[in-house]
Amino acid sequence: xxxxxxxxxxxxxxxxxxxxxxxxxxxxxxxxxxxxxxxxxxxxxxxxxxxxxxxxxxxxxxxxxxxxxxxxxxxxxxxxxxxxxxxxxxxxxxxxxxxxxxxxxxxxxxxxxxxxxxxxxxxxxxxxxxxxxxxxxxxxxxxxxxxxxxxxxxxxxxxxxxxxxxxxxxxxxxxxxxxxxxxxxxxxxxxxxxxxxxxxxxxxxxxxxxxxxxxxxxxxxxxxxxxxxxxxxxxxxxxxxxxxxxxxxxxxxxxxxxxxxxxxxxxxxxxxxxxxxxxxxxxxxxxxxxxxxxxxxxxxxxxxxxxxxxxxxxxxxxxxxxxxx
Amino acid sequence: xxxxxxxxxxxxxxxxxxxxxxxxxxxxxxxxxxxxxxxxxxxxxxxxxxxxxxxxxxxxxxxxxxxxxxxxxxxxxxxxxxxxxxxxxxxxxxxxxxxxxxxxxxxxxxxxxxxxxxxxxxxxxxxxxxxxxxxxxxxxxxxxxxxxxxxxxxxxxxxxxxxxxxxxxxxxxxxxxxxxxxxxxxxxxxxxxxxxxxxxxxxxxxxxxxxxxxxxxxxxxxxxxxxxxxxxxxxxxxxxxxxxxxxxxxxxxxxxxxxx
Numbered sequence: 274x275x276x277x278x279x280x281x282x283x284x285x286x287x288x289x290x291x292x293x294x295x296x297x298x299x300x301x302x303x304x305x306x307x308x309x310x311x312x313x314x315x316x317x318x319x320x321x322x323x324x325x326x327x328x329x330x331x332x333x334x335x336x337x338x339x340x341x342x343x344x345x346x347x348x349x350x351x352x353x354x355x356x357x358x359x360x361x362x363x364x365x366x367x368x369x370x371x372x373x374x375x376x377x378x379x380x381x382x383x384x385x386x387x388x389x390x391x392x393x394x395x396x397x398x399x400x401x402x403x404x405x406x407x408x409x410x411x412x413x414x415x416x417x418x419x420x421x422x423x424x425x426x427x428x429x430x431x432x433x434x435x436x437x438x439x440x441x442x443x444x445x446x447x448x449x450x451x452x453x454x455x456x457x458x459x460x461x462x463x464x465x466x467x468x469x470x471x472x473x474x475x476x477x478x479x480x481x482x483x484x485x486x487x488x489x490x491x492x493x494x495x496x497x498x499x500x501x502x503x504x505x506x507x508x509x510x511x512x513x514x515x516x517x518x519x520x521x522x523x524x525x526x527x528x529x530x531x532x533x534x535x536x537x538x539x540x541x542x543x544x545x546x547x548x549x550x551x552x553x554x555x556x557x558x559x560x561x562x563x564x565x566x567x568x569x570x571x572x573x574x575x576x577x578x579x580x581x582x583x584x585x586x587x588x589x590x591x592x593x594x595x596x597x598x
Numbered sequence: 599x600x601x602x603x604x605x606x607x608x609x610x611x612x613x614x615x616x617x618x619x620x621x622x623x624x625x626x627x628x629x630x631x632x633x634x635x636x637x638x639x640x641x642x643x644x645x646x647x648x649x650x651x652x653x654x655x656x657x658x659x660x661x662x663x664x665x666x667x668x669x670x671x672x673x674x675x676x677x678x679x680x681x682x683x684x685x686x687x688x689x690x691x692x693x694x695x696x697x698x699x700x701x702x703x704x705x706x707x708x709x710x711x712x713x714x715x716x717x718x719x720x721x722x723x724x725x726x727x728x729x730x731x732x733x734x735x736x737x738x739x740x741x742x743x744x745x746x747x748x749x750x751x752x753x754x755x756x757x758x759x760x761x762x763x764x765x766x767x768x769x770x771x772x773x774x775x776x777x778x779x780x781x782x783x784x785x786x787x788x789x790x791x792x793x794x795x796x797x798x799x800x801x802x803x804x805x806x807x808x809x810x811x812x813x814x815x816x817x818x819x820x821x822x823x824x825x826x827x828x829x830x831x832x833x834x835x836x837x838x839x840x841x842x843x844x845x846x847x848x849x850x851x852x853x854x855x856x857x858x
Contacts, residue, residue, distance in 0.1 A: 374750075377851050378852075
């Protein structure tokens with residue numbers, strides 16, 4: 274059944290008997306009331322593959338993940354795991370959320386052992402060891418840092434030996450150094466265990482560093498499916514990396530689809546980064562100054578600085594920015 | 599170093615300064631006759647009255663009766679409040695069926711129904727326990743209900759994904775999540791419990807701390823009246839301490855309740 278696993282994933286996955294599951298989504302539609310979040314979406318993931326989904330917030334990427342986790346039902350379409358229709362919550366599928374969702378009234382090890390039966394303690398201890406937190410087993414989650422909490426959440430997902438691991442922006446709230454550490458940890462565990470991984474992220478370099486394929490979802494449909502053929506572990510500084518990053522970023526930030534009447538050319542006049550998460554960017558346009566609120570991380574990612582030429586896009590009640598061509 | 603020790607002592611001594619000053623001036627004013635014992639007995643007289651009723655055994659009998667009434671009321675009203683709170687907090691059907699009715703009843707001032715309670719139960723034990731039960735019912739009900747409703751939905755969702763059964767979800771996620779709120783309800787209930795016991799015992803009774811106090815009033819024994827009031831206050835403090843201990847024990851994961 275798993276004949277071509279070795280071709281896909283050259284690394285030994287002998288440490289566990291359970292390998293990744295193949296995912297096949299066909300014509301998936303999801304509506305919330307009048308809002309059409311996913312439109313005729315098709316996606317196939319080979320067993321053991323690492324796929325990253327990028328896209329603007331509200332594009333439907335998290336919704337797709339929730340469908341695969343069995344937390345929501347598709348309005349129409351087929352969703353198969355290894356050819357079997359996915360129905361409700363599946364023990365082979367585990368999800369890691371953006372917030373760690375640890376039970377504050379359980380110690381770290383009890384959180385990892387949640388939902389396990391039998392000799393859960395040694396399994397949980399072992400999973401904690403894999404994420405490097407064996408010595409924190411008996412502390413309360415409140416005593417841990419954000420990154421450590423996410424590592425506990427990762428251990429909690431891995432202890433169930435999932436065949437499909439869904440990662441819903443699990444590193445979104447972490448600082449840059451912790452993120453890179455976590456990315457390496459996730460990559461190492463994925464190589465070691467051979468599960469199929471689906472990562473939702475808004476961080477394009479993160480997607481390229483980790484994934485075999487980067488998929489862009491726009492307005493509920495896949496508009497880019499980019500293979501990443503870089504050798505692992507990937508170095509961010511290389512020309513190939515930068516080229517792929519530029520390719521994906523220009524699609525993500527693509528201005529082709531923006532309605533032209535809602536955009537102004539302008540120059541960045543000031544960047545106010547008082548907040549570690551969100552920054553205000555003042556853009557001087559011929560109609561006056563507009564303020565765009567974007568994540569502080571994006572400023573560096575897209576190379577915004579005072580004096581940069583940008584397009585200010587008015588969307589609903591907020592201002593977004595794009596790089597003009 | 600010396601100043602540091604002094605500061606440390608000052609922090610412990612300062613809170614006691616005002617109460618001790620009040621007690622000493624009260625005692626002095628009573629002794630020189632500025633406050634008559636008909637208005638307010640001297641603190642030392644209250645202590646003497648306490649020793650007298652304690653050594654005759656009268657005090658313990660009354661204390662026992664009052665405590666039994668309070669705890670019976672708490673057990674009955676508290677468990678009904680908790681169970682109904684569970685029903686409305688866990689089930690939408692239960693909520694639409696029961697909650698608005700309970701909220702309506704809650705708006706009736708409980709003291710206003712005393713005439714009815716006397717009609718229904720006479721001046722027996724039943725009426726007193728009924729009043730206490732009713733008073734502890736509402737705080738426990740409301741806080742159980744709200745506690746359950748305000749448990750983080752993300753945690754419940756997570757519990758579902760990680761394969762917890764409905765019972766497991768309740769025991770491991772929902773109930774512990776609601777526990778801080780439930781304990782606040784318990785603490786409020788304990789306060790109301792003594793308050794309504796005082797009212798019930800003052801209306802009519804033949805034993806209990808309230809009876810002792812009212813009886814002393816007939817004979818103008820203000821020292822025993824103040825003793826009764828003091829005992830009620832002490833009972834309140836003791837039950838509050840018990841609630842604090844429970845919080846420290848059950849909510850030790852919660853930064854707000856951890857002993858420094």
